[in-house]
Amino acid sequence: MMELLSRPLSVEEKQRLNEYFLRISSQYPEKQSLAMPLLFACQELLGFVSKEAIEFVAEKSELSPAHVLELATFYTMFHLKPVGKYHIQVCRTASCFFCGGQELIEFIKGFVGKDQLVPSDDGLFSWELVECIGSCGTAPAVLINDRLFECVTVEALKNLLERIKRERPELKLSVFRDDFSADFLDYPFSRILKND
Amino acid sequence: MIKETRLLLKNITYDDQKCLEKYIERGGFRGFRKVLELSPDQVIEHVKVSGLRGRGGAGFPTGLKWSFVPKNSGKPVYVVCNADESEPGTFKDRILMERDPFLLIEGILIACYALGSKLAFIYIRGEYQYAYKVLLDAIKEANQSGYLGDNILGSGVSVNITIHRGAGAYICGEETALLNSLEGKKGYPRIKPPFPAVKGLYGCPTVINNVETLCALPVIFDMGAEEYAKLGTEKSKGTKLFSVSGIVCKPGVYEVELGVDLIGFINDVCGGIIENVTPKIVIPGGSSVPALTWSECEGVKLDYESLQNAGTMLGSGGFMVFGDNVSALDLCLNFAKFYAHESCGQCTPCREGAKWLVDILQKLKNKTAYPGDLERIQAICSGIAGHTICPFGDALVTPVISLLKKFPDDFSIDYGVTSVSP
Ligand SMILES: Cc1cc2nc3c(=O)[nH]c(=O)nc-3n(C[C@H](O)[C@H](O)[C@H](O)COP(=O)(O)O)c2cc1C
Ligand code: FES
Numbered sequence: 360m361m362e363l364l365s366r367p368l369s370v371e372e373k374q375r376l377n378e379y380f381l382r383i384s385s386q387y388p389e390k391q392s393l394a395m396p397l398l399f400a401c402q403e404l405l406g407f408v409s410k411e412a413i414e415f416v417a418e419k420s421e422l423s424p425a426h427v428l429e430l431a432t433f434y435t436m437f438h439l440k441p442v443g444k445y446h447i448q449v450c451r452t453a454s455c456f457f458c459g460g461q462e463l464i465e466f467i468k469g470f471v472g473k474d475q476l477v478p479s480d481d482g483l484f485s486w487e488l489v490e491c492i493g494s495c496g497t498a499p500a501v502l503i504n505d506r507l508f509e510c511v512t513v514e515a516l517k518n519l520l521e522r523i524k525r526e527r528p529e530l531k532l533s534v535f536r537d538d539f540s541a542d543f544l545d546y547p548f549s550r551i552l553k554n555d
Numbered sequence: 556m557i558k559e560t561r562l563l564l565k566n567i568t569y570d571d572q573k574c575l576e577k578y579i580e581r582g583g584f585r586g587f588r589k590v591l592e593l594s595p596d597q598v599i600e601h602v603k604v605s606g607l608r609g610r611g612g613a614g615f616p617t618g619l620k621w622s623f624v625p626k627n628s629g630k631p632v633y634v635v636c637n638a639d640e641s642e643p644g645t646f647k648d649r650i651l652m653e654r655d656p657f658l659l660i661e662g663i664l665i666a667c668y669a670l671g672s673k674l675a676f677i678y679i680r681g682e683y684q685y686a687y688k689v690l691l692d693a694i695k696e697a698n699q700s701g702y703l704g705d706n707i708l709g710s711g712v713s714v715n716i717t718i719h720r721g722a723g724a725y726i727c728g729e730e731t732a733l734l735n736s737l738e739g740k741k742g743y744p745r746i747k748p749p750f751p752a753v754k755g756l757y758g759c760p761t762v763i764n765n766v767e768t769l770c771a772l773p774v775i776f777d778m779g780a781e782e783y784a785k786l787g788t789e790k791s792k793g794t795k796l797f798s799v800s801g802i803v804c805k806p807g808v809y810e811v812e813l814g815v816d817l818i819g820f821i822n823d824v825c826g827g828i829i830e831n832v833t834p835k836i837v838i839p840g841g842s843s844v845p846a847l848t849w850s851e852c853e854g855v856k857l858d859y860e861s862l863q864n865a866g867t868m869l870g871s872g873g874f875m876v877f878g879d880n881v882s883a884l885d886l887c888l889n890f891a892k893f894y895a896h897e898s899c900g901q902c903t904p905c906r907e908g909a910k911w912l913v914d915i916l917q918k919l920k921n922k923t924a925y926p927g928d929l930e931r932i933q934a935i936c937s938g939i940a941g942h943t944i945c946p947f948g949d950a951l952v953t954p955v956i957s958l959l960k961k962f963p964d965d966f967s968i969d970y971g972v973t974s975v976s977p
Pocket of ligand 2: 456493499643
């Protein structure tokens, strides 16, 4: 079996996870369906899915730890090692790639200076190539944590990353709060549907 | 002059459409109220009359699919909304969910009423966090205002909706992989039969429909199934959303009657082709449908049958246009990498073949291919197509075969390689 990183859950973290578990249990007829939402919740708290997180999820969803590990490896959004505080996902699929995406990829590679999914030395950034993220009409597109950025140019991305370094916004939707941290919502979303 | 026909997108430009009050003010839940006056069987009959076909890719008649659900099986029936939208070139479902979430909720209510389902799921791809958040808020508001939950609007009908996030696997858009994922398993497609309508989620009868399909329901019941059926063509009725990307002046999501002219659609609706670029490749339905050369597009209409006659498919409506600055080989390699990355790994021909295709295409690009490699591509494709559990295998070879056939010059290996392949 692959080597899993250890990171025990604190009493307080367990309590929050248990509350979340109770809240979503009633939404599913069977416990097994809770495995993925719980993995997301653990990853939010810990920054990645640890050995202890897998055991916790297995117990709660009445699955074996091996089954939960299988989920954590099959689904690419689960990380078994920490990524940067800001995980930058650049779309590499056709509509983006041939519309400036290629240049963005080169830029991000240099900016983070590490292989995919490996955090920068200051732990702030990591990057990953992803497949079409449903913004082909506003290509090229980049996701930073949970926040989508559209029609991105190298110049705009450079400024954006500088701003992120300075202001350290969350850019995450929390399962515990069900809310986007409001910061950065001023960056334009879908310019797609504005009438002529 | 081709114009948009905005039915599903009617209110899409209003920023406050996400408020229940505004949704209702603009005609929201009129369709559902009309549905409440019909029996469930009559609702299914109306959907058949409307001619609505699945908008997720396969185009299967929705009313017919619903009628496969056994009556009185003694088991609960589930309605599952497929919001996994990951087909390259497709982004219409995201726009619908982000801008008009109650339209989807109303559509789900109508489906649940027709099928006697009390619990519906929305399986949304994990990357769509903003749409997820909008839907969560909308469901909360609908619950508080009596549009979801127990005894909706005093009708005795009860429906709850659970949103489930995917976690980055394209294959979970395939309906049986989606069901496995919802059950807390890897997204491996299931062998059919049994079909989900009989044995789906948790072994119970299940109907899976795409976001756009469900969003069409409130529109159909509000305007009347016969009226809706007057739109479009004989066999492709109603309107369809296209997600347009690439070298057009105004990329975006557009809704047109099925059967409009392809070139006219580009010129009149999408603002035409951008200056100084010559159009070369049109892919009308997402990466899994065959590509058309620009000259093949002449006279083609955008509906299920015409596109099929033209040798391609309507698919998800992911409409991509590429210019002569893009080599068909590069595009082919890009798509091949997508499929190699997204193959779930269950079937050997798909898992291995997809990687082999990437290897050979990459060699072609690096000009290190061997004579015979083009034939080898063909052979690998024949080894994959039709030999996998789900249609992913067919989807993966489609762009390769069509691009190779239609743009042979871009795949030329005539660069003086003399060595013989091992
Ligand atoms: C590989 C693969 C990926 C698919 N991805 C999606 C998808 O992202 N969204 C979707 O609605 N349907 C997708 N489908 C089609 C579904 O299997 C299913 O036919 C559809 O959700 C049924 O809904 P409809 O009848 O309303 O179109 C995919 C099919 C395959 C084979
Ligand atoms: S191709 Fe990049 S978002 Fe679709």
